[in-house]
Amino acid sequence: MTRLIYVRHGESNTTVARSIGGPRTCSGLSALGVQQSQRLRDRWATAPEFAPDAFITSHYPRARQTAAIVAEAFGGIEVLVDEGFGEHDPGPDCDGMKFAEFVERYGTDAWSEDPFGVSFPGGETLAEFQFRVGRTVRRTIEANAGRTVVVSCHGGVIDAAFRQALRMPPTGSFTINTLNTSITELVLQPSNKWTLRRYGDVAHLAGLPTSTNLD
Secondary structure (H helix, E strand, O other), X not given: OEEEEEEEOOXXXXXXXXXXXOOOOOOOEOHHHHHHXXXXXXXXXXXXXXXXXXXXXXXXXXXXXXXXXXXXXXXXXXXXXXXXXXXOOOOOOOOOOEHHHHHHHHOOOHHHHOOOOOOOOOOOOHHHHHHHHHHHHHHHHHHOOOOEEEEEEOHHHHHHHHHHHOOOOOOOOOOOOOOOOOEEEEEEOOOOOEEEEEEEEOHHHOOOOOOOOOO
């Protein structure tokens, strides 16, 4: 069996700023995001659930910062960077744009209606993004057959991996809300079929606010 344990990054500064945080403008974790990551580190350090053979992170600062904190639970494990696990790239024109401005200019419908539609001018289509994630997952499992791999990444990446593993359509049918530092575990069986062991496990966040309150 090959286990992929996905961890969504902690709350980001771009989320707090209500802006689109692509690879050009991501500035890492908010203070709450750091706390969330520390909670997960402490959970796994205090009550180990597995011993990872590899630890991979997206190249986005928020994912790398999360990985650096969480990996402390596993001693000196090396954290490898794989850009294939990066969040959807909105392109240079939309990266850093406030959400309100983006919705005013472009709306929000194209993303869910047509995977090949250009909802972020100059950025990836949903189809391109999901293909990239699928190809990265395949490369990862081929390089780590029979091993346990932790991946620090993004909500969109986990959504794409989840849909592909369960052979669900790329859009529609259901929505999932992957919380910050939640754990999603998928296991590849010898029959080349995935088993979803858990989704959205955030037991370590008990007592913390769900988001930074700026009101």
